Amino acid sequence: MSVTIVLxxxxxxxxxxxxxxxxxxxADMVARYQGGANAGxxxxxxxxxxxxxLIPSGILNPEVVCLIGNGVVIDPEAFVKExxxxxxxGIDTNxxxxxxxxxxxxxxxxxxxxxxxxxxxxxxxxxxxxxxxGPAYVDKASRIGIRMIDLLNEKSLENxxxxxxxxxxxxxxxxxxxxxxxxxxxxxxxxxNVNIMKPFIADTALMISKAMKAGKKIIVEGxxxxxxxxxxxTYPFVTSSNPTAGGACTxxxxxxxxxxxxxxxxxxxxxxxxxxxxxxxxxxxxxxxLRATGSEFGATTGRPRRCGWLDLFVLKYSTMINGFTDIALxxxxxxxxxEEIKICSGYKTGGEIIESYPTSSEExxxxxxxxxxxxxxxxxxxxxxxxxxxxxxxxxxxxxxxEISQVKISYISLSPDREDTIII
Ligand code: GDP
Ligand code: IMO
Ligand code: MG
Numbered sequence: 524m525s526v527t528i529v530l531x532x533x534x535x536x537x538x539x540x541x542x543x544x545x546x547x548x549x550a551d552m553v554a555r556y557q558g559g560a561n562a563g564x565x566x567x568x569x570x571x572x573x574x575x576x577l578i579p580s581g582i583l584n585p586e587v588v589c590l591i592g593n594g595v596v597i598d599p600e601a602f603v604k605e606x607x608x609x610x611x612x613g614i615d616t617n618x619x620x621x622x623x624x625x626x627x628x629x630x631x632x633x634x635x636x637x638x639x640x641x642x643x644x645x646x647x648x649x650x651x652x653x654x655x656x657g658p659a660y661v662d663k664a665s666r667i668g669i670r671m672i673d674l675l676n677e678k679s680l681e682n683x684x685x686x687x688x689x690x691x692x693x694x695x696x697x698x699x700x701x702x703x704x705x706x707x708x709x710x711x712x713x714x715x716n717v718n719i720m721k722p723f724i725a726d727t728a729l730m731i732s733k734a735m736k737a738g739k740k741i742i743v744e745g746x747x748x749x750x751x752x753x754x755x756x757t758y759p760f761v762t763s764s765n766p767t768a769g770g771a772c773t774x775x776x777x778x779x780x781x782x783x784x785x786x787x788x789x790x791x792x793x794x795x796x797x798x799x800x801x802x803x804x805x806x807x808x809x810x811x812x813l814r815a816t817g818s819e820f821g822a823t824t825g826r827p828r829r830c831g832w833l834d835l836f837v838l839k840y841s842t843m844i845n846g847f848t849d850i851a852l853x854x855x856x857x858x859x860x861x862e863e864i865k866i867c868s869g870y871k872t873g874g875e876i877i878e879s880y881p882t883s884s885e886e887x888x889x890x891x892x893x894x895x896x897x898x899x900x901x902x903x904x905x906x907x908x909x910x911x912x913x914x915x916x917x918x919x920x921x922x923x924x925x926e927i928s929q930v931k932i933s934y935i936s937l938s939p940d941r942e943d944t945i946i947i
Contacts, residue, residue, distance in 0.1 A: 526784075531766060532847070534748050534796075535795075538853030540574075541941065544580045547587050558764050578606070579591065579744050580744055588619045590622075591622040593625035595626050596626070599713065606719070624670065624725065628674075636658040649759065652824050669683055745771070749767050767844050785849070786849045792833050803832040803833070813857065816860070832864075834892070852934065856937045870891065932947065
Protein backbone atom coordinates (compact mmCIF):
# COMPACT_ATOMS: atom_id res chain seq x y z
CA MET A 524 0.00 0.00 0.00
CA SER A 525 1.41 3.39 -0.94
CA VAL A 526 -0.74 6.47 -0.61
CA THR A 527 0.82 9.94 -0.69
CA ILE A 528 -1.20 13.11 -0.07
CA VAL A 529 0.02 16.33 -1.68
CA LEU A 530 -1.67 19.42 -0.30
CA UNK A 531 -1.29 23.16 -0.02
CA UNK A 532 0.16 24.32 3.31
CA UNK A 533 -0.62 28.03 2.88
CA UNK A 534 -3.47 29.89 1.10
CA UNK A 535 -3.47 27.92 -2.15
CA UNK A 536 -1.49 28.33 -5.40
CA UNK A 537 1.66 26.87 -3.82
CA UNK A 538 2.44 24.86 -6.98
CA UNK A 539 0.50 21.67 -6.17
CA UNK A 540 -0.17 21.02 -9.88
CA UNK A 541 3.55 20.91 -10.69
CA UNK A 542 4.39 18.62 -7.74
CA UNK A 543 1.47 16.23 -8.38
CA UNK A 544 2.38 16.03 -12.07
CA UNK A 545 6.01 15.29 -11.15
CA UNK A 546 5.06 12.53 -8.69
CA UNK A 547 2.52 11.15 -11.17
CA UNK A 548 5.39 10.07 -13.40
CA UNK A 549 5.84 7.08 -11.11
CA ALA A 550 2.25 6.64 -9.90
CA ASP A 551 -0.68 4.43 -10.91
CA MET A 552 -3.57 6.57 -9.69
CA VAL A 553 -4.18 10.25 -8.83
CA ALA A 554 -7.32 11.34 -6.95
CA ARG A 555 -8.79 14.76 -6.08
CA TYR A 556 -10.74 14.89 -2.79
CA GLN A 557 -12.34 18.33 -2.37
CA GLY A 558 -13.04 21.73 -3.89
CA GLY A 559 -14.11 22.16 -7.47
CA ALA A 560 -13.33 24.38 -10.41
CA ASN A 561 -12.25 27.11 -7.99
CA ALA A 562 -8.85 25.40 -8.19
CA GLY A 563 -6.35 26.27 -10.88
CA UNK A 564 -3.43 23.84 -11.03
CA UNK A 565 -0.75 24.72 -13.54
CA UNK A 566 1.50 22.17 -15.18
CA UNK A 567 4.29 23.10 -17.56
CA UNK A 568 5.92 20.35 -19.53
CA UNK A 569 8.14 20.75 -22.60
CA UNK A 570 7.12 24.39 -22.90
CA UNK A 571 3.36 23.63 -22.95
CA UNK A 572 1.18 24.98 -20.16
CA UNK A 573 -1.93 23.15 -18.93
CA UNK A 574 -4.25 24.62 -16.30
CA UNK A 575 -6.45 22.05 -14.60
CA UNK A 576 -9.44 23.00 -12.47
CA LEU A 577 -11.33 19.79 -11.80
CA ILE A 578 -9.40 17.00 -13.45
CA PRO A 579 -6.50 15.60 -11.38
CA SER A 580 -2.99 16.75 -12.28
CA GLY A 581 -1.97 13.15 -13.03
CA ILE A 582 -3.86 13.23 -16.32
CA LEU A 583 -0.76 14.19 -18.34
CA ASN A 584 0.76 10.79 -17.63
CA PRO A 585 -1.05 8.39 -20.00
CA GLU A 586 -0.48 5.46 -17.62
CA VAL A 587 -2.29 7.09 -14.67
CA VAL A 588 -5.92 6.48 -13.69
CA CYS A 589 -7.50 9.71 -12.43
CA LEU A 590 -10.36 9.88 -9.95
CA ILE A 591 -12.55 12.76 -8.84
CA GLY A 592 -13.77 11.84 -5.37
CA ASN A 593 -17.09 12.25 -3.59
CA GLY A 594 -15.81 15.34 -1.74
CA VAL A 595 -15.43 17.34 -4.96
CA VAL A 596 -18.24 19.55 -6.28
CA ILE A 597 -18.56 19.09 -10.03
CA ASP A 598 -19.58 21.85 -12.43
CA PRO A 599 -20.65 19.96 -15.60
CA GLU A 600 -19.95 22.98 -17.80
CA ALA A 601 -16.41 23.35 -16.39
CA PHE A 602 -15.78 19.60 -16.59
CA VAL A 603 -16.80 19.30 -20.25
CA LYS A 604 -14.78 22.41 -21.17
CA GLU A 605 -11.68 21.02 -19.47
CA UNK A 606 -12.15 17.62 -21.05
CA UNK A 607 -12.37 19.21 -24.52
CA UNK A 608 -9.23 21.27 -23.84
CA UNK A 609 -7.28 18.14 -22.86
CA UNK A 610 -8.48 16.32 -25.98
CA UNK A 611 -7.47 19.32 -28.10
CA UNK A 612 -3.96 18.97 -26.62
CA GLY A 613 -3.93 15.31 -27.66
CA ILE A 614 -4.38 13.93 -24.14
CA ASP A 615 -6.44 10.75 -24.17
CA THR A 616 -8.72 10.37 -21.14
CA ASN A 617 -10.51 7.29 -22.40
CA UNK A 618 -10.97 4.62 -19.73
CA UNK A 619 -8.80 6.39 -17.15
CA UNK A 620 -10.91 9.22 -15.78
CA UNK A 621 -13.75 8.59 -13.30
CA UNK A 622 -16.05 10.68 -11.12
CA UNK A 623 -17.57 9.42 -7.89
CA UNK A 624 -21.27 8.59 -8.08
CA UNK A 625 -21.50 10.34 -4.69
CA UNK A 626 -19.94 13.65 -5.84
CA UNK A 627 -22.20 16.70 -5.66
CA UNK A 628 -23.06 18.77 -8.72
CA UNK A 629 -22.85 22.54 -9.14
CA UNK A 630 -25.89 23.95 -10.92
CA UNK A 631 -26.22 27.36 -12.58
CA UNK A 632 -28.17 28.70 -9.57
CA UNK A 633 -25.19 28.01 -7.28
CA UNK A 634 -22.96 30.25 -9.39
CA UNK A 635 -25.62 32.97 -9.48
CA UNK A 636 -26.00 32.94 -5.67
CA UNK A 637 -22.23 32.92 -5.16
CA UNK A 638 -21.80 36.05 -7.29
CA UNK A 639 -24.93 37.79 -5.96
CA UNK A 640 -23.91 37.29 -2.31
CA UNK A 641 -20.43 38.61 -3.00
CA UNK A 642 -21.67 41.76 -4.73
CA UNK A 643 -24.46 42.37 -2.19
CA UNK A 644 -22.05 42.03 0.73
CA UNK A 645 -19.14 44.15 -0.36
CA UNK A 646 -17.97 44.72 3.21
CA UNK A 647 -18.09 41.05 4.15
CA UNK A 648 -17.15 39.73 0.69
CA UNK A 649 -14.79 36.76 0.78
CA UNK A 650 -13.49 37.41 -2.73
CA UNK A 651 -14.66 33.98 -3.93
CA UNK A 652 -13.85 32.63 -7.38
CA UNK A 653 -17.57 32.88 -8.26
CA UNK A 654 -17.64 29.20 -9.23
CA UNK A 655 -20.64 28.34 -7.02
CA UNK A 656 -18.53 26.34 -4.54
CA GLY A 657 -20.03 27.61 -1.25
CA PRO A 658 -23.69 27.34 -2.36
CA ALA A 659 -23.12 23.79 -3.70
CA TYR A 660 -21.65 22.65 -0.37
CA VAL A 661 -24.62 24.36 1.37
CA ASP A 662 -27.00 22.13 -0.63
CA LYS A 663 -24.89 19.08 0.24
CA ALA A 664 -25.12 19.87 3.97
CA SER A 665 -28.84 20.69 3.61
CA ARG A 666 -29.30 17.29 1.96
CA ILE A 667 -30.97 18.70 -1.14
CA GLY A 668 -27.87 18.45 -3.37
CA ILE A 669 -27.87 16.73 -6.75
CA ARG A 670 -25.26 13.97 -6.98
CA MET A 671 -23.59 12.31 -9.95
CA ILE A 672 -25.71 9.17 -9.42
CA ASP A 673 -28.86 11.29 -9.95
CA LEU A 674 -27.79 11.88 -13.56
CA LEU A 675 -28.75 8.30 -14.36
CA ASN A 676 -32.47 8.81 -13.72
CA GLU A 677 -33.62 11.70 -15.88
CA LYS A 678 -37.22 11.90 -14.63
CA SER A 679 -36.33 12.10 -10.94
CA LEU A 680 -33.37 14.39 -11.78
CA GLU A 681 -35.76 16.77 -13.49
CA ASN A 682 -38.09 16.79 -10.47
CA UNK A 683 -35.28 17.34 -7.97
CA UNK A 684 -33.82 20.26 -9.92
CA UNK A 685 -37.30 21.74 -10.45
CA UNK A 686 -37.93 21.68 -6.68
CA UNK A 687 -34.57 23.25 -5.92
CA UNK A 688 -35.00 25.94 -8.56
CA UNK A 689 -38.42 26.85 -7.22
CA UNK A 690 -36.81 27.47 -3.82
CA UNK A 691 -33.92 29.45 -5.31
CA UNK A 692 -36.08 31.54 -7.65
CA UNK A 693 -38.00 32.63 -4.58
CA UNK A 694 -34.71 33.67 -2.90
CA UNK A 695 -33.63 35.47 -6.10
CA UNK A 696 -36.73 37.70 -6.19
CA UNK A 697 -37.49 38.12 -2.49
CA UNK A 698 -34.00 38.31 -0.94
CA UNK A 699 -31.38 38.98 -3.58
CA UNK A 700 -33.52 41.08 -5.89
CA UNK A 701 -32.19 39.45 -9.06
CA UNK A 702 -33.82 37.82 -12.10
CA UNK A 703 -35.22 34.31 -11.83
CA UNK A 704 -33.89 31.38 -13.89
CA UNK A 705 -36.03 29.66 -16.48
CA UNK A 706 -36.14 25.92 -15.77
CA UNK A 707 -36.57 24.67 -19.36
CA UNK A 708 -33.60 26.48 -20.89
CA UNK A 709 -31.38 25.78 -17.85
CA UNK A 710 -32.27 22.07 -17.86
CA UNK A 711 -31.76 21.68 -21.61
CA UNK A 712 -28.25 23.16 -21.41
CA UNK A 713 -27.47 21.12 -18.29
CA UNK A 714 -28.56 17.85 -19.95
CA UNK A 715 -26.26 18.39 -22.93
CA ASN A 716 -23.29 18.28 -20.53
CA VAL A 717 -24.83 15.53 -18.41
CA ASN A 718 -24.96 13.18 -21.36
CA ILE A 719 -21.22 13.66 -21.88
CA MET A 720 -20.56 13.05 -18.18
CA LYS A 721 -22.60 9.87 -17.63
CA PRO A 722 -19.88 7.42 -18.79
CA PHE A 723 -17.47 8.81 -16.16
CA ILE A 724 -19.63 7.85 -13.14
CA ALA A 725 -18.02 5.18 -10.96
CA ASP A 726 -17.67 3.87 -7.41
CA THR A 727 -14.32 5.60 -6.91
CA ALA A 728 -13.99 4.59 -3.22
CA LEU A 729 -14.13 0.94 -4.29
CA MET A 730 -11.63 1.63 -7.08
CA ILE A 731 -9.13 3.16 -4.62
CA SER A 732 -9.66 0.36 -2.15
CA LYS A 733 -8.91 -2.25 -4.84
CA ALA A 734 -5.88 -0.25 -6.03
CA MET A 735 -4.53 -0.10 -2.46
CA LYS A 736 -4.99 -3.84 -2.01
CA ALA A 737 -3.20 -4.46 -5.30
CA GLY A 738 -0.22 -2.43 -4.04
CA LYS A 739 -0.67 0.39 -6.55
CA LYS A 740 0.99 3.76 -6.03
CA ILE A 741 -1.67 6.38 -5.32
CA ILE A 742 -1.30 10.16 -5.13
CA VAL A 743 -4.05 12.13 -3.44
CA GLU A 744 -4.24 15.72 -4.67
CA GLY A 745 -5.55 18.58 -2.57
CA UNK A 746 -6.92 21.82 -3.91
CA UNK A 747 -6.68 25.23 -2.18
CA UNK A 748 -4.61 25.17 1.03
CA UNK A 749 -4.74 24.51 4.78
CA UNK A 750 -5.37 28.16 5.67
CA UNK A 751 -8.42 28.13 3.36
CA UNK A 752 -9.90 25.12 5.18
CA UNK A 753 -13.48 25.78 6.34
CA UNK A 754 -12.63 24.46 9.83
CA UNK A 755 -8.95 25.23 10.33
CA UNK A 756 -8.41 28.20 8.03
CA THR A 757 -8.84 31.94 8.46
CA TYR A 758 -12.65 31.66 8.76
CA PRO A 759 -14.82 33.20 7.32
CA PHE A 760 -12.24 34.03 4.61
CA VAL A 761 -11.94 30.42 3.51
CA THR A 762 -13.34 28.03 0.96
CA SER A 763 -16.22 25.69 1.87
CA SER A 764 -14.38 22.36 1.98
CA ASN A 765 -11.56 20.68 3.94
CA PRO A 766 -8.29 20.86 1.98
CA THR A 767 -6.46 19.60 5.12
CA ALA A 768 -5.36 15.96 5.25
CA GLY A 769 -8.47 14.77 7.11
CA GLY A 770 -10.55 15.91 4.14
CA ALA A 771 -8.81 13.28 2.02
CA CYS A 772 -10.35 10.49 4.11
CA THR A 773 -13.91 11.79 3.85
CA UNK A 774 -13.51 13.18 0.34
CA UNK A 775 -12.38 9.85 -1.11
CA UNK A 776 -13.54 7.23 1.36
CA UNK A 777 -10.00 6.22 2.35
CA UNK A 778 -9.31 4.97 5.89
CA UNK A 779 -7.08 7.30 8.02
CA UNK A 780 -4.36 4.68 8.39
CA UNK A 781 -3.78 4.50 4.62
CA UNK A 782 -1.34 7.36 4.19
CA UNK A 783 2.39 6.83 4.29
CA UNK A 784 3.47 10.30 3.13
CA UNK A 785 1.83 13.69 3.63
CA UNK A 786 3.59 16.26 1.49
CA UNK A 787 3.22 19.97 2.23
CA UNK A 788 3.55 22.11 -0.85
CA UNK A 789 5.19 25.28 0.48
CA UNK A 790 5.82 28.33 -1.66
CA UNK A 791 9.14 30.00 -0.74
CA UNK A 792 7.13 33.15 0.09
CA UNK A 793 3.39 33.62 0.66
CA UNK A 794 0.47 34.62 -1.53
CA UNK A 795 -3.24 34.91 -1.06
CA UNK A 796 -6.08 35.65 -3.53
CA UNK A 797 -9.26 37.15 -2.16
CA UNK A 798 -9.85 38.81 1.18
CA UNK A 799 -8.85 37.90 4.73
CA UNK A 800 -5.91 38.02 7.12
CA UNK A 801 -2.40 37.77 5.69
CA UNK A 802 0.06 38.83 8.43
CA UNK A 803 3.23 38.83 6.30
CA UNK A 804 1.67 40.62 3.31
CA UNK A 805 3.92 43.29 1.77
CA UNK A 806 1.80 46.09 0.35
CA UNK A 807 4.89 47.82 -1.02
CA UNK A 808 7.65 47.41 -3.59
CA UNK A 809 8.64 44.01 -2.12
CA UNK A 810 5.14 42.64 -2.67
CA UNK A 811 5.11 44.07 -6.20
CA UNK A 812 8.48 42.48 -6.96
CA LEU A 813 7.32 39.09 -5.72
CA ARG A 814 4.15 39.38 -7.84
CA ALA A 815 6.03 40.40 -10.98
CA THR A 816 8.88 37.88 -10.62
CA GLY A 817 6.60 35.03 -9.54
CA SER A 818 3.87 35.87 -12.10
CA GLU A 819 1.42 35.89 -9.23
CA PHE A 820 -1.89 36.17 -11.04
CA GLY A 821 -4.74 33.70 -10.40
CA ALA A 822 -4.81 30.60 -12.63
CA THR A 823 -8.62 30.54 -12.39
CA THR A 824 -9.71 34.17 -12.20
CA GLY A 825 -6.61 36.05 -13.38
CA ARG A 826 -6.76 38.24 -10.24
CA PRO A 827 -3.45 39.65 -8.96
CA ARG A 828 -2.36 37.63 -5.92
CA ARG A 829 -1.45 39.42 -2.69
CA CYS A 830 2.22 38.70 -1.90
CA GLY A 831 4.39 38.62 1.22
CA TRP A 832 7.23 36.89 3.08
CA LEU A 833 7.27 33.22 4.02
CA ASP A 834 5.29 32.66 7.23
CA LEU A 835 6.66 29.78 9.29
CA PHE A 836 4.00 30.19 11.99
CA VAL A 837 1.51 29.30 9.24
CA LEU A 838 3.66 26.29 8.32
CA LYS A 839 4.00 25.16 11.95
CA TYR A 840 0.23 25.43 12.42
CA SER A 841 -0.42 23.70 9.11
CA THR A 842 1.99 20.90 10.11
CA MET A 843 0.16 20.46 13.41
CA ILE A 844 -3.17 20.00 11.59
CA ASN A 845 -1.89 17.88 8.69
CA GLY A 846 1.01 15.86 10.10
CA PHE A 847 3.32 16.66 7.20
CA THR A 848 6.12 14.17 6.63
CA ASP A 849 7.83 16.08 3.78
CA ILE A 850 7.99 19.52 2.23
CA ALA A 851 7.97 20.28 -1.49
CA LEU A 852 9.36 23.81 -1.60
CA UNK A 853 8.36 25.71 -4.73
CA UNK A 854 9.28 28.96 -6.46
CA UNK A 855 12.63 29.31 -4.69
CA UNK A 856 13.97 30.86 -7.92
CA UNK A 857 11.63 33.84 -7.43
CA UNK A 858 13.87 34.96 -4.53
CA UNK A 859 17.08 34.84 -6.60
CA UNK A 860 17.53 38.60 -6.86
CA UNK A 861 16.60 39.64 -3.33
CA GLU A 862 19.56 40.99 -1.32
CA GLU A 863 17.69 40.30 1.89
CA ILE A 864 14.93 37.78 2.47
CA LYS A 865 12.69 37.80 5.51
CA ILE A 866 11.06 34.83 7.18
CA CYS A 867 8.34 35.19 9.76
CA SER A 868 9.22 32.93 12.69
CA GLY A 869 6.13 33.66 14.83
CA TYR A 870 3.59 36.28 15.92
CA LYS A 871 3.72 38.51 19.00
CA THR A 872 0.72 39.90 20.84
CA GLY A 873 1.43 42.56 23.49
CA GLY A 874 5.16 41.78 23.21
CA GLU A 875 4.69 38.05 23.87
CA ILE A 876 5.17 35.29 21.28
CA ILE A 877 1.87 33.45 20.90
CA GLU A 878 1.49 29.69 20.63
CA SER A 879 -2.07 29.39 19.34
CA TYR A 880 -2.71 30.42 15.72
CA PRO A 881 -5.16 33.41 15.69
CA THR A 882 -8.84 32.57 15.23
CA SER A 883 -10.69 35.89 14.99
CA SER A 884 -10.23 39.21 13.24
CA GLU A 885 -9.67 40.80 16.70
CA GLU A 886 -6.81 38.37 17.36
CA UNK A 887 -5.32 38.99 13.91
CA UNK A 888 -5.44 42.77 14.35
CA UNK A 889 -3.54 42.47 17.65
CA UNK A 890 -0.60 40.46 16.31
CA UNK A 891 2.79 41.59 15.07
CA UNK A 892 4.84 39.19 12.89
CA UNK A 893 8.40 38.50 14.12
CA UNK A 894 10.94 38.35 11.29
CA UNK A 895 14.34 36.77 10.80
CA UNK A 896 16.37 38.47 8.07
CA UNK A 897 18.40 36.16 5.87
CA UNK A 898 21.06 37.06 3.31
CA UNK A 899 19.93 36.53 -0.27
CA UNK A 900 22.01 34.39 -2.68
CA UNK A 901 21.78 36.87 -5.57
CA UNK A 902 22.33 34.33 -8.34
CA UNK A 903 20.38 32.13 -10.66
CA UNK A 904 19.65 28.56 -9.50
CA UNK A 905 18.89 27.45 -13.02
CA UNK A 906 20.06 23.94 -13.91
CA UNK A 907 20.99 22.99 -10.32
CA UNK A 908 19.97 19.41 -9.52
CA UNK A 909 21.60 18.68 -6.15
CA UNK A 910 21.37 20.23 -2.72
CA UNK A 911 25.16 20.46 -2.53
CA UNK A 912 25.30 22.64 -5.66
CA UNK A 913 23.05 25.30 -4.11
CA UNK A 914 24.70 28.48 -2.79
CA UNK A 915 25.37 28.55 0.98
CA UNK A 916 22.83 31.34 1.53
CA UNK A 917 20.14 29.25 -0.19
CA UNK A 918 20.98 26.25 1.99
CA UNK A 919 20.74 28.44 5.09
CA UNK A 920 17.26 29.53 3.97
CA UNK A 921 16.26 25.87 3.57
CA UNK A 922 17.75 24.92 6.95
CA UNK A 923 15.79 27.66 8.68
CA UNK A 924 12.55 26.31 7.16
CA UNK A 925 13.35 22.77 8.32
CA GLU A 926 14.49 23.95 11.77
CA ILE A 927 11.32 25.92 12.53
CA SER A 928 8.80 23.59 10.86
CA GLN A 929 10.54 20.38 11.98
CA VAL A 930 9.69 18.84 8.58
CA LYS A 931 12.30 17.75 6.03
CA ILE A 932 12.44 19.31 2.58
CA SER A 933 12.31 16.51 -0.01
CA TYR A 934 11.67 18.44 -3.21
CA ILE A 935 12.85 21.87 -4.34
CA SER A 936 11.21 23.39 -7.38
CA LEU A 937 13.21 25.92 -9.38
CA SER A 938 10.90 26.76 -12.30
CA PRO A 939 7.39 25.91 -13.55
CA ASP A 940 8.81 23.03 -15.61
CA ARG A 941 8.52 19.44 -14.40
CA GLU A 942 12.20 18.80 -15.04
CA ASP A 943 13.47 21.76 -13.04
CA THR A 944 13.28 20.15 -9.62
CA ILE A 945 15.81 18.98 -7.05
CA ILE A 946 14.72 15.65 -5.57
CA ILE A 947 16.45 15.00 -2.24
P1 GDP B 1 -1.51 25.34 -7.53
O1 GDP B 1 -2.89 25.87 -7.51
O2 GDP B 1 -1.01 25.04 -6.16
O3 GDP B 1 -1.34 24.16 -8.44
O4 GDP B 1 -0.58 26.49 -8.09
P2 GDP B 1 -0.89 27.44 -9.37
O5 GDP B 1 -0.75 26.66 -10.59
O6 GDP B 1 -2.17 28.16 -9.16
O7 GDP B 1 0.23 28.52 -9.19
C1 GDP B 1 1.59 28.19 -9.19
C2 GDP B 1 2.27 28.94 -10.34
O8 GDP B 1 3.66 28.90 -10.16
C3 GDP B 1 2.01 28.33 -11.69
O9 GDP B 1 2.02 29.34 -12.65
C4 GDP B 1 3.20 27.39 -11.88
O10 GDP B 1 3.50 27.15 -13.24
C5 GDP B 1 4.28 28.20 -11.23
N1 GDP B 1 5.37 27.43 -10.60
C6 GDP B 1 5.32 26.23 -9.98
N2 GDP B 1 6.52 25.91 -9.45
C7 GDP B 1 7.34 26.94 -9.76
C8 GDP B 1 8.72 27.21 -9.46
O11 GDP B 1 9.41 26.46 -8.79
N3 GDP B 1 9.22 28.39 -9.94
C9 GDP B 1 8.48 29.26 -10.65
N4 GDP B 1 9.05 30.39 -11.06
N5 GDP B 1 7.19 29.04 -10.95
C10 GDP B 1 6.62 27.90 -10.49
P1 IMO C 1 -5.82 26.22 -5.87
O1 IMO C 1 -6.26 24.78 -5.80
C1 IMO C 1 -6.07 30.16 -4.08
C2 IMO C 1 -9.95 31.35 -2.46
C3 IMO C 1 -10.74 32.45 -3.15
C4 IMO C 1 -11.44 33.06 -1.95
C5 IMO C 1 -11.76 31.84 -1.08
C6 IMO C 1 -13.18 31.30 -1.27
O2 IMO C 1 -5.52 26.69 -7.24
O3 IMO C 1 -4.74 26.48 -4.89
P2 IMO C 1 -14.34 29.92 -3.24
O4 IMO C 1 -14.53 30.23 -4.68
O5 IMO C 1 -13.58 28.67 -2.96
O6 IMO C 1 -15.63 29.96 -2.46
O7 IMO C 1 -13.46 31.15 -2.67
O8 IMO C 1 -10.82 30.85 -1.46
N1 IMO C 1 -9.57 30.22 -3.33
C7 IMO C 1 -8.32 29.99 -3.73
N2 IMO C 1 -7.19 30.69 -3.55
N3 IMO C 1 -6.03 28.99 -4.74
C8 IMO C 1 -7.16 28.26 -4.91
O9 IMO C 1 -7.14 27.02 -5.44
C9 IMO C 1 -8.38 28.77 -4.45
N4 IMO C 1 -9.66 28.34 -4.46
C10 IMO C 1 -10.37 29.23 -3.76
O10 IMO C 1 -9.88 33.36 -3.79
O11 IMO C 1 -10.56 33.87 -1.22
MG1 MG D 1 -3.93 27.55 -8.20
